[in-house]
Amino acid sequence: MTTQNLASNLAAVKLHIANIEQQHQRNSGEVCLIAVSKTRSVQEIRILAEQGQIHFGENYVQESIDKMAEFTDIQLIWHFIGPIQKNKTKLIAENFSWVHCVERELVAIRLNNQRPPVLPALNICLQINIDNEDSKSGITPGELLPLAKTIQQLPNLKLRGLMAIPSVTQEFEQQSVAFQKMADLLSELQQNDLDVDTLSMGMSNDFEAAIAFGSTMVRIGTAIFGPRDYS
């Protein structure tokens, strides 16, 4: 995609987010935009970075580490948003600021033990399988509180909140059901004295509903970069 197209897509998404914040009585600038750059080139990421985009989301460990090596001149914040294989936790702990898809205590403990002590605590979101789909990762709401309490005690991790990928639908009303459940789960954690502030929810086709129901981080790929090509 050309520089101009990428820059104008980014500007359009940011404007759209700002309008939705206003429409749904959210504070202006409250929603963080993560540009999901999996399968996208270093050049494309650089164009966005030059437009002021700081947060990038990646799904594949080796691909993302190769890309990060090209950005030693500029301070970007990298979010790991893909499924976590146990043998990749060290690379994730060493290279990312955020991990959005933690669902197992074992993985959390490995991330904690492998986080270099010189780095700030690794920000963690727990992935909830909010529509209870066999095809999706994530814990059930019933598993949430015990896992959250365990993670809160790990010194090199900072539990920030929850993440979900709801089942795909174009209907705002239907999208809202899952996002409302997520907002309720976050309040439940807060009522249990867990210090959490993050709802990572909303992708290209559902970020309006996500923001309406309290999202604080949207993860957007296609609306910025166009359709992905996995070939």
Ligand SMILES: *Cc1c(COP(=O)(O)O)cnc(C)c1O
């Ligand atoms: C790919 C991906 C996204 C971005 O999806 P788009 O529909 O392209 O905006 C967001 N979150 C996760 C976890 C992803 O894997």
